[in-house]
Amino acid sequence: MRIALISDIHGNLEALQTVLADIDRQIDTKAGDRIWCLGDIIGYGPNPVECVELVAQRCDWSLLGNHDYAALYEPTNFNRAAEQAAYWTREQFEAETQRNQQRGSRLWEFLGKLRVRVKEGPFLAVHGSPRKPINEYIFPEDGPRSQRMQPIFDRFEWICLVGHTHVPGVFITDDFVKVADMPESTFTFREGEKVIVNPGSVGQPRDTIPEASYAIMEVDDRPRSVKFFRIPYDIDAVKAKIFSIEKLDNWLGERLTQGR
Ligand code: ZN
Secondary structure (H helix, E strand, O other): OEEEEEOOOOOOHHHHHHHHHHHHHHOOHHHOOEEEEOOOOOOOOOOHHHHHHHHHHHOOEEEOOHHHHHHHOOOOOOOHHHHHHHHHHHHHHHHHHHHOHHHHHHHHHHHHOOEOEEEEOOEEEEOOOOOOOOOOOOOHHHOOOHHHHHHHHOOOOOEEEOOOOOOOEEEEOOEEEOHHHOHHHEEEOOOOOOEEEEOOOOOOOOOOOOOEEEEEEEEOOOEEEEEEEEEOOOHHHHHHHHHHOOOOOOHHHHHHHHOO
């Protein structure tokens, strides 16, 4: 079985559509392959409603990210641009509910039921970290600092799946393995070796590579490996939409080109 991991879409429909098309070339969801979403479907980007609809249709499940939480409940620890974007995002769902009550309620219900942690066999999935599932960041530079990492690694059995930092790669107990350092962008799981896998961000990569990021895991009687992918998409189209929406800061468009 193959399991595609997507995360941090942030209302970027062009990136999401491009990634899903690429996933469809590699896996077969009708034959039992799966797509899991690690949260932050919305926030920052210009197409939150469409992205939630698509994730609801295509993914087995999605987690609740801090930006999903912000739009649904309230923004916590957000800077001004992020907070304004969260309120604008909420308005889009309210407007959709005005236009089409049924579709609106279906989307609110989907958002309201997003879970903060999902346990599937050897996998524990959380948006941020197993300690603070919605808000804690596990940054690559935290890898070698095992004092900080140890309590995090103590909270899962084998493979933890996270998003949130928008930086793809794999944490082993005392290091962070960059995708560029993996043979064929693939990390092989070993029994007894705990790892944290971050597939990177579909809609707002922050590792200076602007292409959309995602990953596919190979699983048979046990998890075997995870391979990372980068996919170019129409960034200019998304930027143009962001620039045309007053409540979305222009920086939110600029950063897509810069990959940060
Ligand atoms: Zn995010």
